Amino acid sequence: MADEHPSSLRRALALLDALASDDAVAHGGWGVNRLAAHEGRDQSQVSRTLRVFADAGYVERDPESMAYRIGWHVFALAAKAADQRLIAAGGPILRRLVEKDLGERIHLSVLQGSEVLTVLTQSPPHAVQTVAWAGRMVSAHNTSSGRALLIDHERAEIERMFAGVAFGVGGPNAPRDVEALYERILTARRAGYAIVDEEFEPGLVAAAAPVRDFRGGVIAALNVSAPKFRLWNRLPFAGQAIKSAADELSVQLGWDGVRASQLVGAHVPSEVPA
Amino acid sequence: MADEHPSSLRRALALLDALASDDAVAHGGWGVNRLAAHEGRDQSQVSRTLRVFADAGYVERDPESMAYRIGWHVFALAAKAADQRLIAAGGPILRRLVEKDLGERIHLSVLQGSEVLTVLTQSPPHAVQTVAWAGRMVSAHNTSSGRALLIDHERAEIERMFAGVAFGVGGPNAPRDVEALYERILTARRAGYAIVDEEFEPGLVAAAAPVRDFRGGVIAALNVSAPKFRLWNRLPFAGQAIKSAADELSVQLGWDGVRASQLVGAHVPSEVPA
DNA sequence: ATAGGTATTGCATCTGACGCATCAATCTGC
DNA sequence: GCAGATTGATGCGTCAGATGCAATACCTAT
Secondary structure, three states: OOOOOOOHHHHHHHHHHHHOOHHHHHOOOEOHHHHHHHHOOOHHHHHHHHHHHHHHOOEEEOOOOOOEEEOHHHHHHHHHHOOHHHHHHHHHHHHHHHHHHHOOEEEEEEEEOOEEEEEEEEOOOOOOOOOOOOOOEEEOOOOHHHHHHOOOOOHHHHHHHOOOOOOOOOOOOOOOOHHHHHHHHHHHHHHOOEEEEOOOOOOEEEEEEEEEOOOOOEEEEEEEEEEHHHHHHHHHHHHHHHHHHHHHHHHHOOOOHHHHHHHOOOOOOOOOOO | OOOOOOOHHHHHHHHHHHHOOHHHHHOOOEOHHHHHHHHOOOHHHHHHHHHHHHHHOOEEEOOOOOOEEEOHHHHHHHHHHHHHHHHHHHHHHHHHHHHHHHOOOEEEEEEEOOEEEEEEEEOOOOOOOOOOOOOOEEEOOOOHHHHHHOOOOOHHHHHHHOOOOOOOOOOOOOOOOHHHHHHHHHHHHHHOOEEEEOOOOOOEEEEEEEEEOOOOOEEEEEEEEEEHHHHHHHHHHHHHHHHHHHHHHHHHOOOOHHHHHHHOOOOOOOOOOO
């Protein structure tokens, strides 16, 4: 069921993804040759395909180096894809969490299939800017963000979602199977926030809480992660801080805490104004 | 010279563009039929093409209404490429400002904690290259770049950020405390650009404006600085020039000026169909 | 001048995008 | 209940167009 057709479209899109890879970005874009080598395709095809992308504004090339990079059009599309209110309201809340409450790196993420995509990141002033996590995807089963995003999911849904996913990777305490994962989701559901202790990476702990929109469904997660030695003893406090910040963000998105919490699980009939 | 090849790729991309149209966004996405009608293509092709896009994450569909909309993967592409593009698109804009509009040194800077890091510099041809400012960090509270980078910040955030920072250093007019700093930020917010007059260094004046990306947040600042005797009498003009250049750069990063500016600060009542 | 690197283009081959058709699944109104 | 309308998915024969090879052109370095 994976790929019925290799599909020229899919091959073309792979070029865009390659141009957004860390390596390509670090080099200020890639030339036709390099791109072709990376994708295992002929230069001629890459050249022609990129010309179409360039005409449509999806890529553009540096006149000097002839290197292609992601073009303005993708940014325009992204602006449409982003839930503007979530992003706009999220910024100040992330900054406040970093500066006032926790002093550690804070992320805002959304669920993408069985993985987690980080859409906003805020680092403490002193931190070394190691990696720009915005735009990154990580697994959902061994991260606190993933746990928070799945907090309303039923057992059967979890099983279906992680049918083909390898467990036990990451940190030493990563859940070994769906059973263990669901247990921990239940724990998170009771607390209102999720805690992860060396599940994603050795020495890394994290806390996360779900963000809900006006329909009561989980649309994002707020999380903090840091080395265990720095965060471990105040992790419950961090969980509470994350949770109240996430609730605040939810309220700004129209969430009615009281009513919605009664409706969790029961599918809210979509009474969305057309 | 427009289209040598109609190219299936271009037709496919047109579907994405259609999904990003205001009309489609307003309706919470479009169905296959509507999309086909809009593009004048057969439903079967649209259905198949969208399946490929969906598999690659470029679009996603609402399980309820079956409507497709732009997916978060596009967001991920843009987030990863944003910095790269800021630098790439910034170069020409800086050069144009120097050569055509102002004839003074122009900088592009980003916020690092409570300080300002200059990432790009363009000097007028005749200028003696005194200091290479690229890579240099300066304080944020008494520079126009800092003022522009903090233009959206709330008072409480400013207070926390500058809790341990010494004020009153630099030029004779440097803000003496957080109070004064926030006042000047408010002034900058109203004007859309920041002006400093002998705050950083005696005899130095400057103007700066914020650069926003597709998320609407401030990610960089464009600024011009020069000796007071040379720039003072045209500083308002310089501010406007910097602001329109910064806006232009923002647009290239996917910033939708109208919508984003409405979202800043003002809490939009939640009646948006998600 | 040659050599090694780049990107583009001409052309024959054959994949896969295309349109027509059919089919399943909802919604309609009666 | 039925028939009609509207939705999206799919089977299949056809030919547009994506592909790969080779040739071309254009750099910079030696």
